[in-house]
Amino acid sequence: MRRTLPCLLVVAAFAGAVRLTAVDAVRWWSPGEGTRLPAYVTYPNAWGELGILNTGGPVETKGHPFFEPIGQNGRACVSCHQPANGMSISLAAIQERWTVTKGKDPIFAAIDGMNCPDLPADDPRSHSLLLERGLFRVFMPWPPVRDDGTKVEPEFSIEVIRDPSGCNLSPRYGLGSPTPTVSVYRRPRPAANTKYFTHSGFGISSFVGKGPIATTRDPETGLPTAMNMMADARVSTLKTQAVSAAQTHLQMAGAFDAAKLQRIVDFESQVYSAQVSHRVAGSLMEVNGPPGLGVRNVANESAGVLGNNTTQWVFPVGDVWKKLPAGAAPREAERNRMRESIARGHDVFMFRTFWIKDVQHLNTVGLGNPTKRTCSTCHGMHMTGMDVANGWMDLGVTNLPWAREEPLNPWNERKPQMPLFKITCKAAAAPHAFLGRVIYTQDPGRALVTGRCADVGSIVMQQFRGLAARAPYFSNGSAQTLRDLVDFYDRRFNIGYTSQEREDLINFLSAL
Amino acid sequence: MNIEIRRSAVAFVALCATVSMSAAPPAHRNFVTCPIVRDTSTVPCWLAEYKGETYFLTLQTDVSAPVNPPQLGHQVLVEGVVSDEPRVCGGVVLKPVTLSVLPELDSSCSTMLPAEDRYNLTFEAPRPPGPSKGRLAFAQDPATPRPAPAAVEPGPRTFVVQYDFDGLIAFRHGGQLSQIHDFARKSQAKRIEITAYRAASLLSDDKVFTEREDIGQRRAEQLASVLKDSGLSVTFDVKWRDAAKPDGVNDAALRRADVTVR
Numbered sequence: 001m002r003r004t005l006p007c008l009l010v011v012a013a014f015a016g017a018v019r020l021t022a023v024d025a026v027r028w029w030s031p032g033e034g035t036r037l038p039a040y041v042t043y044p045n046a047w048g049e050l051g052i053l054n055t056g057g058p059v060e061t062k063g064h065p066f067f068e069p070i071g072q073n074g075r076a077c078v079s080c081h082q083p084a085n086g087m088s089i090s091l092a093a094i095q096e097r098w099t100v101t102k103g104k105d106p107i108f109a110a111i112d113g114m115n116c117p118d119l120p121a122d123d124p125r126s127h128s129l130l131l132e133r134g135l136f137r138v139f140m141p142w143p144p145v146r147d148d149g150t151k152v153e154p155e156f157s158i159e160v161i162r163d164p165s166g167c168n169l170s171p172r173y174g175l176g177s178p179t180p181t182v183s184v185y186r187r188p189r190p191a192a193n194t195k196y197f198t199h200s201g202f203g204i205s206s207f208v209g210k211g212p213i214a215t216t217r218d219p220e221t222g223l224p225t226a227m228n229m230m231a232d233a234r235v236s237t238l239k240t241q242a243v244s245a246a247q248t249h250l251q252m253a254g255a256f257d258a259a260k261l262q263r264i265v266d267f268e269s270q271v272y273s274a275q276v277s278h279r280v281a282g283s284l285m286e287v288n289g290p291p292g293l294g295v296r297n298v299a300n301e302s303a304g305v306l307g308n309n310t311t312q313w314v315f316p317v318g319d320v321w322k323k324l325p326a327g328a329a330p331r332e333a334e335r336n337r338m339r340e341s342i343a344r345g346h347d348v349f350m351f352r353t354f355w356i357k358d359v360q361h362l363n364t365v366g367l368g369n370p371t372k373r374t375c376s377t378c379h380g381m382h383m384t385g386m387d388v389a390n391g392w393m394d395l396g397v398t399n400l401p402w403a404r405e406e407p408l409n410p411w412n413e414r415k416p417q418m419p420l421f422k423i424t425c426k427a428a429a430a431p432h433a434f435l436g437r438v439i440y441t442q443d444p445g446r447a448l449v450t451g452r453c454a455d456v457g458s459i460v461m462q463q464f465r466g467l468a469a470r471a472p473y474f475s476n477g478s479a480q481t482l483r484d485l486v487d488f489y490d491r492r493f494n495i496g497y498t499s500q501e502r503e504d505l506i507n508f509l510s511a512l
Numbered sequence: 513m514n515i516e517i518r519r520s521a522v523a524f525v526a527l528c529a530t531v532s533m534s535a536a537p538p539a540h541r542n543f544v545t546c547p548i549v550r551d552t553s554t555v556p557c558w559l560a561e562y563k564g565e566t567y568f569l570t571l572q573t574d575v576s577a578p579v580n581p582p583q584l585g586h587q588v589l590v591e592g593v594v595s596d597e598p599r600v601c602g603g604v605v606l607k608p609v610t611l612s613v614l615p616e617l618d619s620s621c622s623t624m625l626p627a628e629d630r631y632n633l634t635f636e637a638p639r640p641p642g643p644s645k646g647r648l649a650f651a652q653d654p655a656t657p658r659p660a661p662a663a664v665e666p667g668p669r670t671f672v673v674q675y676d677f678d679g680l681i682a683f684r685h686g687g688q689l690s691q692i693h694d695f696a697r698k699s700q701a702k703r704i705e706i707t708a709y710r711a712a713s714l715l716s717d718d719k720v721f722t723e724r725e726d727i728g729q730r731r732a733e734q735l736a737s738v739l740k741d742s743g744l745s746v747t748f749d750v751k752w753r754d755a756a757k758p759d760g761v762n763d764a765a766l767r768r769a770d771v772t773v774r
Contacts, residue, residue, distance in 0.1 A: 206693045206742050209683030212734070214741035222743070311646035351642045355624075358585065365683035368572055368581025370549065370624070372556050372641045428726070430680065434585055436617045 027084040028093060031069045031076035031106065034062035040295075042276055043084035047468035047510040051276035051285070051295035052083045052192070059267060065260035066267045071250030074106035077242070077264060080136070080188040080249070086273045086466025087192035091134040091477070098124065098131055111251055112137040116167030116183065129165065129417060133477035135185035136249070137167065138231075140448040142180045154451035155429035158182065161440065162420035184443040185418065186231050186475045189462050192273035193298055194238060196384040196463065197228040201304015203389025210361045210390060210458075213450070226304075227390040231459050231475045234449045238265045272299040273466045278511050280338040290343075292316035293511060298383055298465060307382030314376050314385055315464075315512065317346040338507060344500075345508025349375045354495040358434035361393035361458055369434070375489075378461065385464035385512075392458040396492050397474045398443040399435060399457030404478040404488075418442040418476065425453035432456055443476060464512045482506045536760025541567060541606060542591045542715045544614070546621035547582035550601050553627055555637045557601030558582060560590055562716070567592070568603030569611060573639045575683065576648035579609060584621050587614045589677045589721065591713060591764050601631045610764035612677035664698040668774040671695075673735065675767040677713065678723050680734050693742050696773045703747045703774040704739060708732035711755035711766035720758060723767070728752030731769050746773075 027043055029035075037059040042049040061067035066077040081087045089107070097105040103122050110117040113136060119126035129135040144152040160168045160175060167183040168174045175182060204226050208215050215224040216236045227233040235241045242264045246252040274295040276285050285294040292301075292315040307314035321343040327333035355370040356362065362378060363369035371377070378393070379385035387393075396402025406416045423444060425437040432439055432454050439456045447455040459475045467473070472480045479485040486505055490497050497505070536542050541562060547569065548559040555572040558581045569590065570579045582588035592606025599605065638649035652658070671692050673685065681689070696704060708731035712722040729752045736748040755766035 205686060205690045207686045207689040207738065209681070209686040212681040212685065212689075212738050214738055214743070217743065309644040309646045313643075353641045363583060366575040366577065366580040368549075368558065369583035369585060371572055371581075372551065374642045376643055430615055431617065433583065433615075434617070 028097065028100075029061075029067070029078045029082055029084075031067065031074060031079055033067075037061055037067075037083065041083065043469065045084075045275075045469040046279075047275065048278040048281075048284075049276050050084070050086055050466055050469040051272075051274060052087075053272040053295045053299050054270055055272065055299050056266070056270040064263060064267070065257075066264045069106070069250075070246060070260070071252035073109040073111060073251045075109060075250045077191070077245070077250075079105075079107050081191040083273075084469065086190050086469040087271065088188050088190045088466070088470040089134065090470045091132075091472050091480075094130055094134055098127070103127070109251070112139070112249055115165035115185075116170055116173055118170055118172055119166065129185045133185070133417065134187055134472055135477050136188060137165075138184050138186050139167075139173070139248070140182045140184070142175060142182045142448070144449055144451050152451040155453040156423045156425045156447070156451070156456070158444070159422040159424070160419065161422050162416060162418075164415060164417055165419060168419050168421075182421075182444070182448055183419070184448070185477075186443070187472070187477050189229070189231070190273060190466060190470065191268050192271050193384060193463060193465050194268050194271075195303040196381060197226055197386060198236075198238060199226055199304030200224070201302075201388070202306045203387075204304070208390050209365060210392065211450070211452070211455075215390070227392075228386055228460055228462075231462075232446045232449050233390065233392055233460050238268050242268075273469075274298045275466060275468050275511055278338065278342070280334055281342055281507075281511060282335050282339075284511055288320065290317040290320060292318075292383065301383045303383075304388065305382035306380055306388045308376045308380035312382050314350065314380060314382060315346060317343055319343075341504045341507045342511045343508075345504035345506070348497075348501050348505045349379075349508060352495075352497075352501065354493050356493060359393050359395055360433050360435075360454060364433045364454075379464065383465075387461055391461045392446045392455070393461070394432070394434075394445070394457040395459070395461075396457070397459055397478060397488075398441050398445060398476055400440040400442075402492055403442050403476075423447070423453070423456050429453045445475075464509065467512055468510045482509050485509070536714050536716050539594045540592070540716065540760055541594060542589075542713055542760055542763070543717070544587055544589050544715070544721060546618065546623065547584065547586075547588045548623045548625060549581075549584060550625040550631060551627040552601065552632050554633060555639070555641045557603070557631070557633075559601060559603045560588065562590070566603045568600040568605045569609055571600075571633075571637055572641065573637070573649040574644070576650040577638075578650060579611060580684065582611050583613045584624070585617055585619065586621055587618050588612065589614060589713060598634075600633070612679060612764075615678055664695065666699060668772050669695055669699075671771045671773070673731075673769045673771060674765065675731065675769070677721070677767060678727055679767070680727075680731060681738065689738065689742075692739065692771055692773060693744065696739075696744050696746060699773065701744075701746050701773045703749060704736075704744070705749040705751075705772040705774065706732050706735050706769055707751045707753065708735065708769035709753060709755040709766060711763065711768075712758045713763040714758040714760035716760070728754065735769055735771060 039054045039058050042051050069076050080089050082089050085093055107113050108127055113130055114126045115129050143154045163169045204224055206215055206224050218225050218237050225236040227236045235244050243256050272295050276294055277283050305312050321339040324336035327336045353372050353374055356373055357370035381388040406414050421441050423439040425431055431437045441457050444456045446458040473485045543562045545560050550557045558569040560567050570581050589612040592609030595605045595607040597605040708728045710723045710728035712720050715721055732750045732752040736750045
């Protein structure tokens with residue numbers, strides 16, 4: 001069911017963490033369905049409504065290469081970049097598709113919708129990483145291969161310690177196969193608000209200090225590109241990403257038609273996504289409301305601007321919700337309290353200091369270890385909260401000891417889901433600054449592209465927009481809810497949020 | 513693309529970590545130790561102890577700072593001069609000071625001290641611990657008019673790249689690499705000559721602290737590789753050698769690579 005404004009979604013009030021509900025999965029866009037995507041449309045989610053804004057006007061999806069199957073497995077780009085899910089795909093939507101289609105939807109294709117292509121088809125256990133954590137298989141050649149086809153000489157060896165999916169030890173698909181491959185499992189990123197991660201503004205130059213490497217360049221213009229699109233920054237333009245995704249996830253054979261490729265880029269360059277209403281706080285789109293909320297503001301603001309300051313702000317919220325009247329009616333009072341909570345959550349994001357410690361490519365770039373800063377230190381890009389420059393770092397999402405691991409004991413019947421690799425750095429290599437020369441990781445991240453020891457576990461941070469519509473979070477889906485997400489940081493950096501700070505921060509994130 | 517990387521190693525001058533030399537001048541403090549971070553009511557201070565004295569190294573600011581703070585989990589090589597400025601955070605101020613984070617992990621470097629009123633800053637920090645007021649701490653004031661970009665002079669120009677002890681290219685080198693790249697492109701350079709050095713530091717205890725044996729080669733080859741990857745169509749001439757003997761005064765400047773663009 002798709003709705004255009006006004007949408008009268010009534011969602012029961014939630015206490016504590018908001019869990020995934022069926023409302024997350026509403027409105028699935030099937031490849032080739034040919035429906036018109038309106039210029040502005042809203043979709044309900046557990047926190048309120050998400051808005052999709054096409055600044056180029058309504059999109060006729062019939063025959064449109066973003067919406068039509070262009071590969072061999074029946075998928076289209078829209079399969080994993082669903083408008084209702086903020087142009088990503090939520091776990092709830094994946095689970096619903098499994099139920100509705102009995103596992104026949106193209107998103108469950110063996111190539112990456114299964115834990116490994118050689119597992120039994122139609123068995124939910126073969127798709128457990130997708131069905132339980134929203135993860136698709138990303139398969140990377142080992143050693144890494146450059147764009148020119150030459151191989152990177154890795155600074156480390158990689159050993160498979162644990163392989164629940166069976167893919168990394170598979171004689172056909174694994175590290176020991178004729179085409180040695182590392183399989184890791186990641187969430188699809190939002191294909192919206194793309195001007196913010198393809199900008200050529202602040203922080204984009206010919207070289208990246210985190211490496212060091214020469215910045216990737218747009219093959220068409222020759223200019224340095226931002227490298228914030230993919231979890232491992234392996235491609236950096238909308239065109240190169242589309243080609244890469246079509247050849248792998250969509251199993252497209254042959255070359256991409258240039259006109260079709262341009263249509264995909266054109267669509268992705270004008271589609272914006274953000275939460276537009278909150279189930280308690282009401283509209284996030286009011287003319288005199290916070291200027292950093294709502295999808296129209298996301299579309300209208302400038303890209304490539306550093307917002308970690310009190311002039312541009314990351315998410316401009318202003319003072320309008322800081323102190324509101326109590327409200328005469330109960331609903332108005334509740335709304336105003338939530339608006340004040342969102343405003344306080346913004347201040348937690350922006351001003352609540354804590355010790356950021358042992359983060360490779362953050363504490364190593366000149367800030368010192370530890371550094372007493374705030375969320376906005378890393379999440380500094382105006383309007384999206386990405387890194388305004390090239391934003392990969394090892395936060396601990398995939399590297400032990402911080403990565404989420406299944407507790408092993410006689411009373412827990414659950415088994416670990418994620419693979420575990422042992423990385424051993426060569427003596428001549430510069431070690432990971434805080435984990436040294438032996439690292440255990442679920443996903444080596446950027447190091448699968450560069451072969452560098454210091455890059456193990458480094459993941460490019462992603463945008464905050466539309467979070468309410470696309471749980472779970474982090475590249476490996478390890479945070480099922482916004483509360484899980486906040487709790488990870490609280491644990492990782494010993495922040496010690498008060499219950500009020502935690503609640504306010506969650507409410508703020510839910511309104512983006 | 514006509515790229516040829518020619519390597520020529522120059523014989524090493526023997527340097528030994530145990531060699532004792534003439535002491536560094538009295539005002540100089542050159543030592544290797546664990547850094548200490550002390551919290552304050554605003555930004556933290558970075559300190560180090562040497563022979564019973566506490567030295568102030570730097571404040572937390574941002575990536576534009578001329579001196580980057582050290583890192584817990586790692587020892588730091590301190591090369592500084594005792595100044596006559598008032599103590600900061602209880603430490604004798606070393607100014608100028610060069611700090612090198614040593615690459616290998618040292619878990620014993622973990623001291624974090626809480627804030628104490630007596631050690632709070634008596635001046636406003638260049639940048640608060642949270643968001644800035646609109647610009648990087650040491651960036652040019654936006655109100656100051658910028659000079660017009662100078663015309664690109666034809667002919668060779670040499671850039672000096674400075675390194676941390678045992679260090680390679682770091683985050684702070686990005687701007688300088690861009691300068692080299694831009695000059696080479698605008699001057700239509702045909703050749704880039706790189707000579708990188710392995711150096712040593714004369715410590716205050718008279719010992720000589722020497723960089724790893726292959727660091728000169730690694731610096732030279734890394735510079736050539738990164739500049740090559742940036743798309744420069746030039747020939748690279750890559751050399752490495754040992755620097756002059758350390759004197760305890762200018763040793764940090766010896767850790768360098770000279771990049772001549774022709």
